[in-house]
Amino acid sequence: MEPPECTPAVKDLIRQAAQQALDAPQSWFDEIDEAAFSASDMERIADDPALRAFTVRSTHALLRYWAAANVADPGAYVPPLVDDLTSTAQSMVYRGHTEANVDAYRLGQNVAWRRWMKIAFALTSNIDDLRDMLDVTAQTIGTFVDATISALTAEIASERDRMTRGREAARLDAVSGLIAGGRVDRASAELIPGYRLDQVHTAIVVWTTDPSPRLSELERTVDDLAKHLGAAGVVRIVASAGTVWGWLGGVTQDRLRDVGRIVDARTDWQIAIGSTGPGLDGFRTSHLDAVRTQHMMARLDTDHSVGTFADVEGVLLLAASPDQANRFVAHTLGPLETGYPELREAVRAYLAEQCNASKAADRLFTHRNTLLRRIKRADELLPRTVADNALNIGMALEIRHWRGATSTAD
Incomplete structure (x- = not known):
């Protein structure tokens, strides 16, 4: 970016003012510090002796850096001071501050600017030179502060990401060790604080194939499920760029029956829910x-958002070979494989309710006679009727239910 144009007289004014700022008494800096620490969300920093001292040193360094740059090259744009940027970001992130406080910078800048104007008015009575000097330095100060905030914000984000990935990697290693059969030691227990292993566990996996996954939304899904199901505890681990593992404590299978109702079918992620079991073995x-x-669910390319182990345990055995499963479905269901979804669901509900038409109708929220008409129509399309081939039709319908619409027989 080209610096603002200014006359030699204006440059000389900027140089003189910048030198006075470099030689300013400590009371000037105290006034700037007081303004900066009055910003919202700065109370925790002000109350932390180490971080407060670090912040004061950084603020004073920034002011002196800008003033020294204008003594050397008056009116030129000053690049952000990045010498201690990493250590500043680390100190903030390690103490739980996850973003730069813009208000603190602006409040400090306002006090510094008032001091700067007093210096300028004391140096000259030439209105034109004074106007140009203040115009040029207002631009360079604003650009310098904006660039500094942007650089610190980016460094804080990078440091937060590094720390999060390091912590998550350690948690993933510890949990993976438990899953693999490792013993529970103090280190692994501390990585999942607040979650008891001596309770009933239900594991979940939330994942997406989106090329730009939003892990925060996957993690929030785990938390939302825990809240909805009344879990006694919850722990979640980032397993990969698009996958989050979770465990819900104290949730029984009965509570999982309506879990599909709380998950938006339009979401870009899917949820797999495991069995329920006590203790470390259950975990x-x-x-x-x-x-x-x-x-x-991935192998069958299912379009269902939620799958529970209790629902798919039989399908896991039946669909071990996708090609064989596809052929079995095609031969068993005939035209019902690719069309007539209402008929498929009618037969599936009818078989699930042990051929009780009234219960099946209630399950589908329809009239019993409507259900029976659909069963009769399905019999006309099936290679073998429901009565003659109930077991195979039931298995084929379960596979077809969980399989995506794009999977077809050879």
């Missing part, structure tokens, strides 16, 4: 079952 087994459910 491990439930997760392995959730992963098996996830793999089956």
Whole structure:
């Protein structure tokens, strides 16, 4: 960016003022510090002796850096001071401050600017030179502060990401060790604080194939499920760029029956829910079952948002070979494989309710006679009727239910 144009007289004014700022008494800096620490969200920094001292040193360094740059090259744009940027970001992130406080910078800048104007008015009575000097330095100060805030914000984000990835990697290693059969030691227990292993566990896997996954939304899904199901505890681990593992404590299978109702079918992610079991063995087994459910949903390219191990355990066995499963579905269902979804659901509900038409109708929120008409129509389309081939039709319908619409037989 080209610096503002200014006359030699204006440059000389800027140089003189910048030198006075460099030689300013400590009371000037105290006034700027007081203004900066009065900003919202700065109370925790002000109350932390180490971080307060660090912030004061950084603020004074920034002011002196800008003033020294204008003594050397009056009116030129000053690049952000990045010498201690990493250590500043680390100090802030390690103490729980995850963003630069813009208000603090602006309040400090306002006080410094008032001091700067007093210096300028004391140096000259030439209105034109004074106007140009203040115009040029207002631009360079504003650009310098904006660039400094942007640089610090970016460094804080990078440091937060590094720290998060390091912590998540350690948690993932510890949990992976438990899943693999490792013993529970103090280190692994401390990485999942507040979550008891001596309770009933239900594991979940939330994942997406989106090329730009939003992990915060996947993590929030775990938390929302825990809240909806009344979990006694919850822990979640970032397993990869698009996958989050979770465990819900104290949730029974009965509570999981309506879990699909709280998940928006339009979301870009899917949820696999494992079995439920007590203690460390339940923690491990439930997760392995959730992963098996996830793999089956991915392998069959299902369009369902939620799958539970309890619902798909039989399909896991039947669909171990996708090609064989596709052929079995095609031969068993005939035209029902690719069309007539209402008929498929009618037969599936009818078989799930042990051929009780009234219960099946209630399950589908329809009239019993409507259900029976659909069963009769399905019999006309099936290679073998429901009565003659109930077991195979039931298995084929389960596979077809979980399989995506794009998977077809050879």
